[in-house]
Amino acid sequence: xxxxxxxxxxxxxxxxxxxxxxxxxxxxxxxxxxxxxxxxxxxxxxxxxxxxxxxxxxxxxxxxxxxxxxxxxxxxxxxxxxxxxxxxxxxxxxxxxxxxxxxxxxxxxxxxxxxxxxxxxxxxxxxxxxxxxxxxxxxxxxxxxxxxxxxxxxxxxxxxxxxxxxxxxxxxxxxxxxxxxxxxxxxxxxxxxxxxxxxxxxxxxxxxxxxxxxxxxxxxxxxxxxxxxxxxxxxxxxxxxxxxxxxxxxxxxxxxxxxxxxxxxxxxxxxxxxx
Amino acid sequence: xxxxxxxxxxxxxxxxxxxxxxxxxxxxxxxxxxxxxxxxxxxxxxxxxxxxxxxxxxxxxxxxxxxxxxxxxxxxxxxxxxxxxxxxxxxxxxxxxxxxxxxxxxxxxxxxxxxxxxxxxxxxxxxxxxxxxxxxxxxxxxxxxxxxxxxxxxxxxxxxxxxxxxxxxxxxxxxxxxxxxxxxxxxxxxxxxxxxxxxxxxxxxxxxxx
Numbered sequence: 001x002x003x004x005x006x007x008x009x010x011x012x013x014x015x016x017x018x019x020x021x022x023x024x025x026x027x028x029x030x031x032x033x034x035x036x037x038x039x040x041x042x043x044x045x046x047x048x049x050x051x052x053x054x055x056x057x058x059x060x061x062x063x064x065x066x067x068x069x070x071x072x073x074x075x076x077x078x079x080x081x082x083x084x085x086x087x088x089x090x091x092x093x094x095x096x097x098x099x100x101x102x103x104x105x106x107x108x109x110x111x112x113x114x115x116x117x118x119x120x121x122x123x124x125x126x127x128x129x130x131x132x133x134x135x136x137x138x139x140x141x142x143x144x145x146x147x148x149x150x151x152x153x154x155x156x157x158x159x160x161x162x163x164x165x166x167x168x169x170x171x172x173x174x175x176x177x178x179x180x181x182x183x184x185x186x187x188x189x190x191x192x193x194x195x196x197x198x199x200x201x202x203x204x205x206x207x208x209x210x211x212x213x214x215x216x217x218x219x220x221x222x223x224x225x226x227x228x229x230x231x232x233x234x235x236x237x238x239x240x241x242x243x244x245x246x247x248x249x250x251x252x253x254x255x256x257x258x259x260x261x262x263x264x265x266x267x268x269x270x271x272x273x274x275x
Numbered sequence: 276x277x278x279x280x281x282x283x284x285x286x287x288x289x290x291x292x293x294x295x296x297x298x299x300x301x302x303x304x305x306x307x308x309x310x311x312x313x314x315x316x317x318x319x320x321x322x323x324x325x326x327x328x329x330x331x332x333x334x335x336x337x338x339x340x341x342x343x344x345x346x347x348x349x350x351x352x353x354x355x356x357x358x359x360x361x362x363x364x365x366x367x368x369x370x371x372x373x374x375x376x377x378x379x380x381x382x383x384x385x386x387x388x389x390x391x392x393x394x395x396x397x398x399x400x401x402x403x404x405x406x407x408x409x410x411x412x413x414x415x416x417x418x419x420x421x422x423x424x425x426x427x428x429x430x431x432x433x434x435x436x437x438x439x440x441x442x443x444x445x446x447x448x449x450x451x452x453x454x455x456x457x458x459x460x461x462x463x464x465x466x467x468x469x470x471x472x473x474x475x476x477x478x479x480x481x482x483x484x485x
Contacts, residue, residue: 012476012483015425016444019331022422023323028340036318036344043348044311 172261187244296362303363306354314354318347321364324446325371331441332375332434334426342378346371361455368448368456372438379434421482428478436471443468 024032181188265272299320305313325346330339349370357366429437438457442448443464450461450468457464476483 010483012472012479013444015421015479015483016440016475018421019425019445020327022327022330024326024336029322032322032340032344033318035340036347039344039348040314040351043352 187248292362295364299363300359303354303357303359306351307357314351317350317363317367321367322347324364325367328368328371328441328446329375331429331445332372332437333379334430338378342374343371346374349374365452365455368442368446368452369458372442372456376434376438424479424482428475431478432471432474436467436474439464439467440471440475 177188263274265274299317302313302316306317322343326339326343329342329346330336333339333342346367350367353370357363429440432440435457439453442453442456443450448456450464453464454461
C-alpha cells in the first residue's frame, strides 16, 4: 500500500470521472457483437407468448373501437343475465302476478260449462267467496303491491260471478237441493263437496279466506294462495263419480222438475196428483 | 422530423440531445418498419454507454457483458412499443437500469468485483496526471488502489443512490433525464445525489480534497 498522504488530492467529481475510463478493449467488443447477434437471431425466431403481445395489440388505435364495442356488449350481457337481487325479485313478482292472472282467467272460464242448476248454486256461493277474495286480494294489492301487480286488478273483475237471477226455477232447485242435503248428505257431499250454500260452510270458507288474508306474507304469495283457494273452490270436483253426476243432473234438470210440478194440482180445498 | 420533435421535446433538454433524439427516432422508425439491420446502428452507438451504466451498478465485468446484451435484446423485442414520447437513449437507459436492478436484487448475497482496466487514452491522461505522481514508480499500484477504493465506496451505497450518482456523474445525464429513467421526481434525484456525494466524500476522504 502506497503512502496516500503524499499524493495530490482531487475532487470527488474528478475521481468519479475516472470511472468513465474503465472500459473494455476492442477484443471484448468483437466477442460482445458475436454473442449479441446470436441472441438477436434467437429472439427473432423465438415465438413470444400471447400475453407479451397484448399491450402492443391494445396500443393499436384500430383495435380501440372494437375493444370498446366488446366491453359494451359484455356489460350489457352481464346486466341482463346477472342482474342484482332487486331486479330478480321484481321479475319474480311479475311472473307471480302473471301466473295468478292466468289462473284466474282459466277458473272463471271454467265456470261456464257447468249445468244451469249447479251454476246457479255455485254462483251464489262463488259470489260470496269472490267478494271476499276481491276484498282481501285487492286490499293486499293496494297496500303492498306496486304497479307490477296492476294486471291482477284488471283481471279480477272476471272472477266476479254474474248477479243471481231469482227465477222460480232457481228457487225450486234451491229448495230441492236443501231437501236433498237433509235427506242424503253423503250424496250431496260427494257430488258438490263444500260448495253448498249452507251458512256454516260459507262461514268456514270466509274464515279461511280471512285467515289467509291476515297472514303476514308478501303480496305475491298471498295472491297466489288466494288464487289457489278460489281455484280449488270453483273447479269441478275430480272425485265425483260420473254416474252420480249424471243421475243428479237428471233428477234436478228443468224438464224433470217441470214434469213433477205439472203433475201437482191445487184447486180450492182439493189437491190433485197425476201419475 | 417535426413530428419527432413533438414527441421527444418533453425530456430532451439541450439542442444537441434533441438532434440526437430525432436521429435515433428515425432509425427506430426504420426498425419498426422491418429493417432489422438498422438496429445495429443503435447498438454501435449506445453499447459503451449502456455498458458503463451496467458496469458501475454491478461492478462485475462478466455480469455486465451479459446484462448489456440482455438490455439490447429487450429493446429489440420491444422496439414496436416505442412511440417517441421520450428519447430513445432515455428509454434504453431505463431498460438497462431496470435489468441491472433486477439482477442485483436476484443476486443480493453474491458480491464479486471484477474491474475493467482503466484505459489511458488522451481524454484521461490529464486526469490521471492529476491523480498520480507522474514521476512515481508505483503509479499503477496507486491507480489500482484508488479504483478499488472507489468501487468499494460505490458498492456501499444503496442501489437507488448508486443509480443516481452513476447516471449523473459518470454518464452525464441531467436531473430530469435521471428522473425519467429512474421513475421519480427531480427533487428526489437531487436529494439522493446530495446524500450519495456526502457518503462518498466520507469514504474517500484521504484521496480527495474538500
